Amino acid sequence: MQEGTFSSHGHCRGTTARGDVFAADCPTRRLLDRIADKWSTLILLTLHDQPMRFNGLKRRIDGVSQKMLSQTLRSLERDGLVSRSVVATVPVSVTYAITPLGASLVASLRAMIDWAETRMPEVAAAQAAYDTISGRSVPEIA
C-alpha cells in the first residue's frame, strides 16, 4: 500500500515528460548508473576546469587505469557530456573538453564532491563507532 504514497513518481513512460530512475527499465536508470560513477565524476570535474588531453587526465586523476579512462571518456562522449578533438600533430594529440550539457551537470557533482571532502571526518567517526560496537561480528577482513 505504501507505493501509492509516492505521488510524484510515474512509471517512466507516462504523461509526464521526465523519466523515473526508480523504474529499472527506464533509460534514466542507465544514465544514473553512468553519471553516478567515480571516474565519470572525476573526469567531468577535471574537464570543467579546463580542456585536457588523455595523459593529462590520467596524471590528474590518480589511480585511473588507461582502460577505464578511455572507456569512460567514450561513454561520456557518446552521452554528449564531453567532446573529443583529434589534432594530427607529431604524435597525434587528442583533447577532451566538457560540453554545455556536461557543464550543466557539474554543479551537482561538485556539490557531491564537496560533501565528501568536508563531511569525511563525520563519516570516519561513524565508521569507527560502527566497527567498535559490532567489531567482532564485522571485522575489516572477513
Next chain:
Amino acid sequence: MQEGTFSSHGHCRGTTARGDVFAADCPTRRLLDRIADKWSTLILLTLHDQPMRFNGLKRRIDGVSQKMLSQTLRSLERDGLVSRSVVATVPVSVTYAITPLGASLVASLRAMIDWAETRMPEVAAAQAAYDTISGRSVPEIA
C-alpha cells in the same frame, strides 16, 4: 608541469582540513566511490521521503537484488548515513531511516537525479547522433 597549475588541490593530507578526491589513497576517494553509486543514491533518496523497511525498499527500488540491498544498506549504516532499527515483532521487522548526515547529502543527489530525469532527451539525442556517425565502427553489440 601541469600539476602545479591546480592551485586549490592539495595532496589530501596537507595543511587544509578537507580531503582530496583526486588522490587515490585519500579516504575521500573511497567515500566518493560509495556515494557515487546507483543503489546508494536510490536508497538515500527513498529514505529521505520516509523511513522504510527492507522489503519496502526492495519493492520501491525496482531491480535491486537482495544481496546488493543488504550490502549497500550495511555500508550506508557503517558510514552513518542510514540508521537501522530492529523491532522484535511477530516476524522481526527492521526499519531503515536516513540520519541527519545522510540527509545533508540528499540535496546533491537529488540534483543529480533531477538532472538525469530532465536532461535524458538531450543525452538520448547525443547517443543517437554518436551511433549514427560512428555507427559502423561502434555497433551496439560488438
Next chain:
DNA sequence: TCCGTTGGTTTCCAATGGAGACCAGGTGCT
C-alpha cells in the same frame, strides 16, 4: 640504436554484481 612520448587496445586475472536457493520461525488458509 634505444628510450620516451603520444593515445590508445588487448590480454589476463581478481573482484564485483545479479539470480536464485536456502534459512528460521511464526501465521493464516484450507
Next chain:
DNA sequence: AGCACCTGGTCTCCATTGGAAACCAACGGA
C-alpha cells in the same frame, strides 16, 4: 494437520566488470 507465505536476510554460483600490464604505431631526442 499441513502447506504456503511473510519477515530479513545469507550463501552459492556464474556473468560481467575493473585493474595491471603488455603491446601497438609513429616520431623525437640522446
